[in-house]
Amino acid sequence: MDLVSSVNNVQQDCNGSNGEYHYAVVEPHDEATSDHLHCYMSKTLVEFQDHLVERSEHFLGYHLNMNCKHFMALSPLLQFHVNNVGDPFVESTVGLHSKKFEIGVLDWFARLWGIGKHEYWGCITNGGSEGNFQGILQGRELLPDGILYTSQESHYSIFKAAKMYRMECKTISALNTGEINYKELSENLSQNKDKSAIINVNIGTTFKGGIDNLDLIVKVLEECGFSEDRYYIHCDAALYGLISPFLEQGPKFSFKKPIGSASVSGHKFLGCPMPCGVYMTRKKYSSPLLNQNIDYIHCVDSTISGSRNGHAPIFMWYNLNLKGYKGLKRDVRMSIRNAQYLRDRLKNIGISTMLNDMNIVVVFECPLDQSFAESWNLSHHGNMTHIVVMPHITTRMLDDFLDDLVRKRKSWYGRDNLEPPCIADEIGISNCVCVAHCKSKN
């Protein structure tokens, strides 16, 4: 049997119940078939890598920075298991950790977010969700009777946290920008003055990049009679935690304001091969739930994860050193400029479009054809889709996308009296150019 046919034989074992094949682990496993096995493994990995290259070139719809080539320089680290189990600031007997890198990264974020080196506690997480879990849990531990308030545009991890932690949760509607409805928040707070408030503030909602106005939320809390000891604010800054601090204008989030914690993703604006993130809180809010002294690892276990990825802190450290504040500021400016370019071109084509001020998420009408959406990795939310103009997205990629969209769109609309959808309810009448709103404007 030659190698190609043996590989095909192996792959026949991999058909799932739905006809989709996956990459099986091959058994039986003996010396006689080891050549075939290695051929199968190599072929599979090459095929997968080609798929990743192709996908990366068309990746427009998610908060992921695809600029990862330079991380190859860190490949020697794959020869080691690196584990940052427990508290980053407490040395443990598990010697194979990268906590020195982790603290370097955390200190950098502390400076960026306006909190003193000795005032904060933080850790590198497995991603934005874990940071949100830790923030909401911190709030619940400090205010055990607290009601969680969050807007309907919040990331799903916030609602998941409320269910996991058995917390009462009030979902507040959102404005067209994606921001929380401040009036509705105020009404809800007024009706529940007897219980403390745990507020999740979105520093960039997932779909529209809407940034809750932190100052206004604090004002609402004060007006409703909540003193600082009766509320806790967690900021979900998954994407904008690395954008907002670099903006000269626009809403700011910072530990100089009365927030309890914040979470940002490391694989989003910054870019990292694996999901990761930073969680940061005030040192004085040390959670009695999580701060168990674990004899075993000779360390305090103040994190949710327990064992923690020790490579991610090195990858973040590497990237932050390469870029620095200046490089990130440059990335922010470029992404905003490219987002404005995309918005303008979509508007010129006659497509309903919205882009919040100083933002990188361009929201527009959802493509009619799912295969088109998939080819550009576009997600949807009702009749909307969006492009998150991350640092890997060039104007050339956007031009290619727009050419493809214009071509395909001609075949979607015009026949069978089909018209592009109205999305005025989602992005506001002024941004909608559906047939009805076009007529009303003319």
Next chain:
Amino acid sequence: MDLVSSVNNVQQDCNGSNGEYHYAVVEPHDEATSDHLHCYMSKTLVEFQDHLVERSEHFLGYHLNMNCKHFMALSPLLQFHVNNVGDPFVESTVGLHSKKFEIGVLDWFARLWGIGKHEYWGCITNGGSEGNFQGILQGRELLPDGILYTSQESHYSIFKAAKMYRMECKTISALNTGEINYKELSENLSQNKDKSAIINVNIGTTFKGGIDNLDLIVKVLEECGFSEDRYYIHCDAALYGLISPFLEQGPKFSFKKPIGSASVSGHKFLGCPMPCGVYMTRKKYSSPLLNQNIDYIHCVDSTISGSRNGHAPIFMWYNLNLKGYKGLKRDVRMSIRNAQYLRDRLKNIGISTMLNDMNIVVVFECPLDQSFAESWNLSHHGNMTHIVVMPHITTRMLDDFLDDLVRKRKSWYGRDNLEPPCIADEIGISNCVCVAHCKSKN
């Protein structure tokens, strides 16, 4: 300024408040210092890698397999962000995932753990803790009034889960082997017949490798009048999930028994650069809490994590293909043999020692000197320490350790009337050779 002194200057910025230095992210960051910066980064990474090499050679005290060199072959994957967000079995529009590898790995574990390809649901996690979190949550969702029962020797993630999920938790004492005290469990169940039972069964406790007898626990539940719809069993098989199935004798855990879920670590017996693991449950127990349909990722979010590491499944797939059942069985046999070798040599030296049947965790008296413990990455629990005889541990490493121990021990005891500690309470009189128990035996 030459490179060396510029690097030293950079490092001076890195001193933490406690005098310990960490690896700072360096600012200001301009073209003029870019040579110095690159030199600092390279020097730091080389220094860290040397540290990892040295530590790996002395790594005896934790459940980590240090055989990771072969993963360098997968380094091209570091050029891509790979993200398995959402349910492994549902295709999402986030095109950069490795779910085909993930399903291959899960199918392999389903075969190993005795559950049909179409009967299970599972996912690859960020480690054993996350698998435990998912299992306990699954139990709570199915039996919302359930009391969690677990032995005092359980991993700290179990107690953390109980607190996070606001569950009532009964901690049961443990036998000297590390197994749960079946009698006490029975008494507790009998006293709480009005509430359902969620049982965490340890398939290998962290410190002693004690394996709870699953059949006996099921028998206890039945005797106490709990029908199958009123209990849920989660198996924390962090280490032994990849050992127990390969043993010809000894206690077995399997989905052929009435368990609801199981969790194993991928970086423990198997080995992986980053923490990871497998969580598996019965398909019929689909959790209504976690199975949210997320429009945004065009996928069901049935995991705790949300964004999930897409490299880990490929690393596990790669390792499982290289090893196969045969290779793992060989590793299990070798590790057990080496553990028995270590126990016998410790006993011959006259050190109180315990090794459970067909086990790889050798428990013995804690070294007196913390710097000795640190040099071999040994943890402690009261007066005990342990060596987890993982596949990277050779008899040569054990001999080096024993030589060092014998040498150092001479200086610890004998002077100042200091005697080795009695650990009969922890490992049983028959295993203890402290002065008092030695005398009583002679």
